[in-house]
Amino acid sequence: MSSVITIRNLTKKYSSDEGEKIALSDIDLDVDKGDIYGIIGLSGAGKSTLVRCINGLEHYDGGTLAVNGKEIADLRSKELRALRSDVGMIFQSFNLMPSRTVAANVELAFRGKVDAKTRKDRVSELLELVGLTEKAEAYPGELSGGQQQRVAIARALVNKPGILLSDEATSALDPTTTKSILALLRNLHDTLGLTIVVITHQMSVIKEICNKVAVIDHGTIVEKGNVFDIFAAPKAALTKAFVATTSNLDKVHELLDDHSPLVEPKPGQVLLRMNYIAKEVSEALVSHISREFSIDVNIIFADIDIVENAPLGGLVVILKGDSKKINDALAYLKERNIGIEVIDRA
Amino acid sequence: MLNLLDQWFPNVMSRLPEFFDSFVQTIIMVVVAGLISFVLAVILGVAVTVTKPGGLHPNRGVFNVIDKLINLFRSIPFIILAASLVPVTRFVMGTAIGTKGALFPLVVGITPFFARQIQSALAGVDSGLIEAAQAMGMGLPEIIWRVYLREAIPSIVRVSVITLVSLIDMTAVVGVVGGGGLGDFAIRYGYQRYMMDVTIATIIVLVLLVGLVELIGRLLVEITEH
Secondary structure (H helix, E strand, C coil): CCEEEEEEEEEEEEEECCEEEEEEEEEEEEEECCCEEEEECCCCCCHHHHHHHHCCCCCCCEEEEEECCEEHHHCCHHHHHHHHCCEEEEECCCCCCCCCCHHHHHHCCCCCCCCHHHHHHHHHHHHHHCCCHHHCCCCHHHCCHHHHHHHHHHHHCCCCCCEEEEECCCCCCCHHHHHHHHHHHHHHHHHHCCEEEEEECCHHHHHHHCCEEEEEECCEEEEEEEHHHHHHCCCCHHHHHHHHCCCCCCHHHHHHHCCCHHHCCCCCEEEEEEEECCCCCCCCHHHHHHHHCCCEEEEEEEEEEEECCEEEEEEEEEEECCHHHHHHHHHHHHHCCEEEEEEEEC | CHHHHHHHCHHHHCCHHHHHHHHHHHHHHHHHHHHHHHHHHHHHHHHHHHHCCCCCCCCHHHHHHHHHHHHHHHCCCHHHHHHHCHHHHHHHHCCCCHHHHHHHHHHHHHHHHHHHHHHHHHHCCCHHHHHHHHHCCCCHHHHHHHHHHHHCHHHHHHHHHHHHHHHHHHHHHHHHCCCCHHHHHHHHHHHCCCCHHHHHHHHHHHHHHHHHHHHHHHHHHHHHCC
16 A cells, blocks of 8 residues: 555644644644545644645645655645646535536636547536536536535546545535435545545544544544544544444433433343444344343444444443353453443442 | 707707717716726736735735725825826826826726725635635636636626726816816806706716616626626
């Protein structure tokens, strides 16, 4: 795997009357070819600044940032513009030119001398790719948000870039449209071999399409790695908070605080949370422990998703049965690489 | 109909050719000064927009010079500006009187106002569009031409209408310093010789002219806006 974006010790400061503000500090990041790399953080964390450094829309003050082996800070403005042909970008607010039709918006992105017929063919090819052929002559103001973002994606792909930067591209869209735009991005990744950098504040977006993720907080990366590993075992507090937003398993704590009888284990029972933290889990665990150790497994919550082709998530259950058998079952689960957290034991 | 006009506007009807000439002079002043100042205002408006701190090509020196000059000329009342420009006008245009002599002070008087209007029209272009254009790899001239000016067209039409109306107003003022036109006509007869009907006829024509400019402007905005 070759790294197409290599970032080392990247630092950026904003100076204002009140003094200096650190926007980014000591960022290290490697985006490999074919990655869909998610960068997640709260607003103001610096993620948009970081992605703008990648295509030179923002300058940085220290460290190095190389795209396709070229150090961005060393590029002259002409070289930088040439590089931008290979780095497409889409935005939260779509940023289509309101005075131009859909086709003209896409065509506007051509750089260099391209003859009219090639332009026209490429535009219709791209509009077909994003499913908007019949809207070619419409104006952006006549389109829905999702359609506008599709046009923006077509525009970003005009010069056949190897990298696509997506800055909160789905944040202004409803959940259904978000899904369809993410599906389109994944499809473009698979068919065109695009490397995509996804900026978002929604962990569900990361879960949906990314293979790697970096969590950024106050200008520094607090955690990064494969999406599955991060979801299975988040370490930083912020990461845990983000992961929790994608699962309903934490509701158990609310119920416990409310002393709900649902999560009140009776004598001899164990309230247990099982987390799928390893990729190999695929067997019928619940029925297995139930049969093998003759215990009853009462499922209170379940939240299991497929991330990177492996089940991720977990269950909150109440185990009922012989105390020794329950201990055996817990030992068995641990052996099967299941994360075990005994919440309450009566 | 003609009888009625003779009855209501006796002093105008007896000077109809002169009234008509004055009207033509006003139109010439508005059109010529308007076109010249439009070109200058677009250049200045773009220059200020691009060179201002945080602009696409910040340049403190250029920005400050243009910005201060615009403010300086905008703060001088037009009638004083026109009078003080007489020697310069004579040098540039060869004469300081008549329609020809009026053009120079009109352009100097309206361009700073027009430039500010164009600047505000350009400021209305969503910064996201500029960022998208940069991300596409567009250079500065292309962004100015294909994004800033193009996307600001409806606003530019709007501010041009406002400016034209001000310019019509100013053509009446240059009449006082020997510029000719409807303003001159109204002052000479209506004001100085107490011919009220001349003043009223001039007002009616100017109101119709302004109304026409605004109507055309509105139509243009509708055509250019999507």
